[in-house]
Amino acid sequence: MNDSVKSSSSIPQWLAAFGDALERGDTQAAADLFAPECYWRDLVSFTWNIKTMEGREAIRKMLDVQLGHVKPSAWAMQGDESHADGVSEGWITFETAKASGKGFIRLKDGRCWTLLTTMVCLKGHEERKGQTRENGVEHGAIRDRKSWLDRKTQRAQTLGFSVQPYCVIIGGGQGGIALGARLKRLGVPTIIVEKNERPGDSWRKRYQSLCLHDPVWYDHLPYLPFPDHWPVFSPKDKIGDWLESYTKIMELDYWSSTECLGAEYDAAGGQWKVKVKREGREITLSPKQLVLATGMSGVPNMPQFPGADRFAGEQHHSSRHPGGQGYQGKRCIVIGSNNSSHDICADLWENGADVTMVQRSSTHIARSESLMELALKGLYSEDAVERGIDHHTADLIFASLPYRIMHTFHVPVYEEMAKRDADFYRRLEKAGFMLDFGDDNSGLFMKYLRRGSGYYIDVGASELIADGSIKLKSKVEIEEITENGVRFSDGSELPADLIVYATGYGSMNGWAAQIISQEVADKVGKCWGLGSGTTKDPGPWEGELRNMWKPTQQEALWFHGGNLHQSRHYSQFLSLQIKARMEGIDTPVYGLAEVHHTH
Numbered sequence: 183m184n185d186s187v188k189s190s191s192s193i194p195q196w197l198a199a200f201g202d203a204l205e206r207g208d209t210q211a212a213a214d215l216f217a218p219e220c221y222w223r224d225l226v227s228f229t230w231n232i233k234t235m236e237g238r239e240a241i242r243k244m245l246d247v248q249l250g251h252v253k254p255s256a257w258a259m260q261g262d263e264s265h266a267d268g269v270s271e272g273w274i275t276f277e278t279a280k281a282s283g284k285g286f287i288r289l290k291d292g293r294c295w296t297l298l299t300t301m302v303c304l305k306g307h308e309e310r311k312g313q314t315r316e317n318g319v320e321h322g323a324i325r326d327r328k329s330w331l332d333r334k335t336q337r338a339q340t341l342g343f344s345v346q347p348y349c350v351i352i353g354g355g356q357g358g359i360a361l362g363a364r365l366k367r368l369g370v371p372t373i374i375v376e377k378n379e380r381p382g383d384s385w386r387k388r389y390q391s392l393c394l395h396d397p398v399w400y401d402h403l404p405y406l407p408f409p410d411h412w413p414v415f416s417p418k419d420k421i422g423d424w425l426e427s428y429t430k431i432m433e434l435d436y437w438s439s440t441e442c443l444g445a446e447y448d449a450a451g452g453q454w455k456v457k458v459k460r461e462g463r464e465i466t467l468s469p470k471q472l473v474l475a476t477g478m479s480g481v482p483n484m485p486q487f488p489g490a491d492r493f494a495g496e497q498h499h500s501s502r503h504p505g506g507q508g509y510q511g512k513r514c515i516v517i518g519s520n521n522s523s524h525d526i527c528a529d530l531w532e533n534g535a536d537v538t539m540v541q542r543s544s545t546h547i548a549r550s551e552s553l554m555e556l557a558l559k560g561l562y563s564e565d566a567v568e569r570g571i572d573h574h575t576a577d578l579i580f581a582s583l584p585y586r587i588m589h590t591f592h593v594p595v596y597e598e599m600a601k602r603d604a605d606f607y608r609r610l611e612k613a614g615f616m617l618d619f620g621d622d623n624s625g626l627f628m629k630y631l632r633r634g635s636g637y638y639i640d641v642g643a644s645e646l647i648a649d650g651s652i653k654l655k656s657k658v659e660i661e662e663i664t665e666n667g668v669r670f671s672d673g674s675e676l677p678a679d680l681i682v683y684a685t686g687y688g689s690m691n692g693w694a695a696q697i698i699s700q701e702v703a704d705k706v707g708k709c710w711g712l713g714s715g716t717t718k719d720p721g722p723w724e725g726e727l728r729n730m731w732k733p734t735q736q737e738a739l740w741f742h743g744g745n746l747h748q749s750r751h752y753s754q755f756l757s758l759q760i761k762a763r764m765e766g767i768d769t770p771v772y773g774l775a776e777v778h779h780t781h
Contacts, residue, residue: 191289191292192263192270193259193263193270193271193272193274193287193289194258194259196215196287196289196292196293196294197257197258197259197274197287198257199215200212200215200257200294201254201255201256201257203215204245204249204254205255207249207250209242209245209246209249210242212241212242212245213238213239213241213242213245214238215293215294216238216241216293216294216295216297217290217291217293217294217295218238219237219295220236220237220238220241220293220294220295220296220297221234221235221236221295221296221297221584221586221587222234222235222240222241222244222294222296222297222299223235223296223297223298223299223581223582223584224244224298224299224300225298225299225300225301225581225755226281226300226301226755226758226759227252227276227278227281227283227299227300227301228244228248228252228254228278228299228772229244229248229771229772229773230733230759230762230769230770230771230772231732231733231771231772231773231774232726232727232730232731232732232752232755233725233726233732233772233773234584234585234586234725234726236584236586236725244772244773247770247772248770248772251279251768251770252278252279253278253279254276254277254278255276255277255278256275256276256277257274257275257276258274258275258276259272259273259274260272260273260274260275260284261273268290268291269288269289269290269295270288270289271286271287271288271289272286272287273285273286274286274287276299278301280304280305280762280767281301281302281303281304281305281758282301282302282303282305283299283300283301283302284300284302284578285297285298285299285300285582286298286578286579286581286582288582296582296583296584298578298581298582300578300581300755301755301758303758304758304761304762304765304767307368307369307761307765309367309368310367311367318330334433337435338435341371341373341435342373342435342437342465342467343465345371346371346467346468346469347371347372347373347435347467347469348370348371348372348469348470348471348760348764349365349370349371349372349373349469349470349471349472349473349760349764350372350373350374350375350454350456350467350469350471350472350473351372351373351374351375351473351475351742352375352442352445352456352472352473352474352475352476352693352697353374353375353376353474353475353476353477354374354375354376354378354381354384354429354436354437354438354475355376355384355385355425355475355476355477356384356403356421356425356746356749357475357476357477357742357743357744357749357753358374358376358473358475358742359374359381359403359425359428359429359432359434359436360403360404360749360750360753361473361475361742361749361753361756361757362374362429362432362434362435362436363403363404363405363428363432363434363753364404364753364754364756364757365757365760365761366432366433366434366435367405367757368757368758368761369761370757370760370761370764371435372434372435373435373436373437373467373469374434374435374436374437374475375437375440375442375456375458376436376437376438376439376440377439377440377441377442378438378439379438379439380422380426380438381422381425381426381428381429381436381438382421382422382423382424382425382426383422384422385418385419385421385422385425386418386419386422388418388503388505389503389504389505389506389525389526389529390418390505390506390507390529391505391506391525391528391529391532392417392418392525393415393416393417393418393641394415394416394417394418394421394746395415395521395550395639395641396415396745396746396747397414397415397554397558397562397563398412398413398414398415398416399558399562399563399564399566399567399573399576400558400562400573400745400746400747401416401745401746401747402573402746402750403424403428403746403749403750404750404753404754405432406428406431406432407573408424415641437458437460439460439461440458440459440460441458441459441460442456442457442458442697443457443458443459443464444456444457444697444698445457445472445697445698446698446699447472447698447702447736447737447738447739449737452470452738453468453469453470453738454467454468454469454470454471454472454738455467455468456468456469456472470738470763470764471738471740471760471763471764472738472739472740473739473740473741473742473756473760474690474693474694474697474739474740474741474742475741475742475743476690476693476743477690477743477744480687480688480689480690480691480692480693480709481687481688481692481693481696482499482500482501482502482685482686482687482688483499483683483685483686483687483688484499484683484685485517485683485685487660487662487663488661488662488663489662489663489664489665490663492663492664492665493663493664493665493666493678493681494665494666495666495678495679495680495681496679496680496681497663497680497681497682497683498682498683499682499683499684499685500516500518500522500523500526500682500683500684500685501687503526503682505529505533506526506529506530506531506532506533506535507533508533509530509533509534509535509679509680510533510534510535511534511535511536512535512536512679512680513535513536513538513667513676513677513678513679513680514530514535514536514537514538514678514679514680514681514682515537515538515540515667515668515676515678515680515681515682516530516537516538516539516540516681516682516684517540517542517660517668517681517682517683517684517685518539518540518541518542518683518684518685518686519539519540519541519542519543519545519615519616519638519656519684520545520635520636520637520638520684520686521637521638521639522684522686523539523638523682523684524539524638524640524643524644525643526682526684527539527643527646527647527652528642528643528646528652531646531651531652535680536653537652537653538652538653538654538655538676539647539652539653539654539655540655540656540660540668541615541616541654541655541656541657542656542659542660543616543636544616544617544618544636545615545616545617545618545636545637545638546617546618546619546620546625546626546629546636546637546638547607547610547615547617547637547638547640547644548596548599548625548626548637548638548639548640549599549603549606549639549640549644550639550640550641552599552602552603553599553626553639556595556598556599556602557592557595557599557625557626557627561576561579561580562576562747573747573750577747577750577751581751584725585631585712585725585726586723586725588624588628588631589622589624589628592624592625592627592628593622593623593624593625595625596619596620596623596624596625596626597623599625600619606644606648609648610644610647610648612648613647613648613649613650613654614654614656614657615644615647615648615654615656616656616657618636620636620716621716621717622716626639628714631711631712631727632711632712632714632716632717632718632719633710633711633716633717633718633719634686634687634710634711635686635718636717636718655670655674655676658670658671658672658674659671663681666678668681688781689708689709689710689781690709690710690729690741690743691703691704691706691707691708691709691729691741691780691781692781694706694736694739698739702736702739703780703781704777704780705735705736705777706729706734706735706736706739706741706777707728707729707735707777707778707779707780708728708729708777708778708779708780708781709727709728709729709730709741709743710727710728710729710730711724711727711728712724712725712726712727712728713725713728713778720778720779721778722778724775726775728775728779729741729775730742730743730744730752731752731753731755731756732755732756732759732775733759733771733774734775735774735775735777740756740759740760742756
């Protein structure tokens with residue numbers, strides 16, 4: 183152990199010792215500055231990957247491979263360090279040969295417990311802003327001057343035709359728009375391909391009552407935060423209008439009403455051939471990079487129940503549900519018990535339908551008020567903003583928690599929630615609802631990361647279940663769909679005019695199978711999940727979300743998705759990876775994830 187690191191060491195002292203060891207190329211000495219239990223999470227700056235090294239040996243191995251290329255320097259403390267429960271923590275900055283970086287560190291007994299390093303910008307390729315913003319006009323008298331509109335029109339007429347984009351993003355929802363904005367600011371020619379008619383239609387076309395369950399402080403897009411009068415929870419059409427306005431303000435090259443017909447990669451030429459249909463015309467785009475930004479979910483899961491083909495009523499997946507209007511007095515069965523099911527059941531009930539939820543497995547429920555107070559208030563709230571924690575700061579603090587130990591921070595939160603809302607949970611269980619708090623009682627967000635399902639943020643539907651307004655059928659299996667309804671394993675049958683399958687979605691690589699090929703989908707493997715070994719998240723341990731926002735086993739293919747927070751935060755790091763490749767910067771990827779599951 184380096185003598186300069188003692189139990190009383192400050193962060194600046196630790197950084198000085200760490201920087202000195204790296205300068206000498208002594209990777210073992212650098213690793214020895216970490217605690218026996220330690221985690222280094224890197225977002226692109228050292229690994230050109232999104233990668234967490236767990237333990238001193240993993241850290242040393244990464245440095246052995248990457249140090250000569252990265253050439254880190256100028257480690258410095260930013261602001262003051264804080265102390266609580268034997269942990270010192272604070273913000274840091276650093277430089278590499280190609281980039282500037284920012285990070286967050288936690289020390290225990292003078293040694294590093296957790297280290298976050300993130301790439302902020304590529305040297306020589308910084309976004310133009312503030313003092314470096316463009317003039318926008320050349321003053322003087324100039325013949326045949328081209329106006330802003332002239333240049334915009336010319337770009338629209340040439341990009342994708344005589345000029346090829348460097349990147350194509352398939353999917354123009356919140357993820358594609360956020361990434362498109364980052365790439366635009368970095369000067370990466372990009373076309374966003376979206377099948378809907380207008381930006382925001384992926385929200386507008388959902389059931390009428392759909393509303394964001396996450397609060398406004400968690401949901402800002404890059405560069406343009408919501409104004410400070412924006413509602414805490416945004417209705418779907420308001421979000422749709424915001425996305426459309428954002429797309430125009432950020433001057434994104436957005437091809438709406440455009441269907442992707444297929445894509446294939448030419449390894450020899452180092453580019454994709456992406457066939458799209460726009461305004462009745464088939465066009466072939468030839469980008470170097472292809473991003474699937476189809477949300478965190480893949481193709482809708484439609485269960486194959488016996489007899490479904492003979493059902494005389496209406497049936498559809500939740501993704502195609504138009505809303506509760508028109509179902510007044512109708513007998514409606516909603517199969518599933520997660521967010522979409524609850525929202526659709528409540529919407530149908532509000533429109534006068536007779537509604538039954540079919541619950542096939544246990545679900546975690548978190549009351550919105552409790553979630554806001556216990557889980558989000560510290561980082562994403564008006565109180566946090568008033569304490570100087572804006573969403574940029576909150577994103578990095580959250581990112582600094584390694585996934586391996588994240589659940590330990592969540593368990594106490596949900597233990598308190600269980601106590602606070604004990605009567606609420608008791609009434610739900612009395613109604614027959616099957617509840618859980620996750621395999622290890624770590625609650626909602628860990629379920630989201632591990633499997634992307636199995637929970638509901640209660641904004642009203644649970645009370646309808648508890649008081650019987652929404653009927654519940656649980657603890658039975660569906661045996662078959664009959665001509666007039668659903669028959670269950672206990673011999674009972676429910677008549678129905680409408681069956682909604684709120685049965686979730688497959689992995690995002692299902693879109694790769696449809697757009698590219700099954701071979702490529704299997705090559706990259708399953709998207710999402712941590713490999714925690716919990717329900718629907720099979721091991722081995724991955725340490726990061728599979729395939730998301732980072733290099734995959736298929737060259738030049740990327741996946742971008744998640745909620746608004748993740749779309750905002752991780753679009754920064756995906757855009758920097760793509761920009762580096764466009765500029766010919768060497769990007770040696772460390773720890774490219776192996777494929778253990780194909781779907």
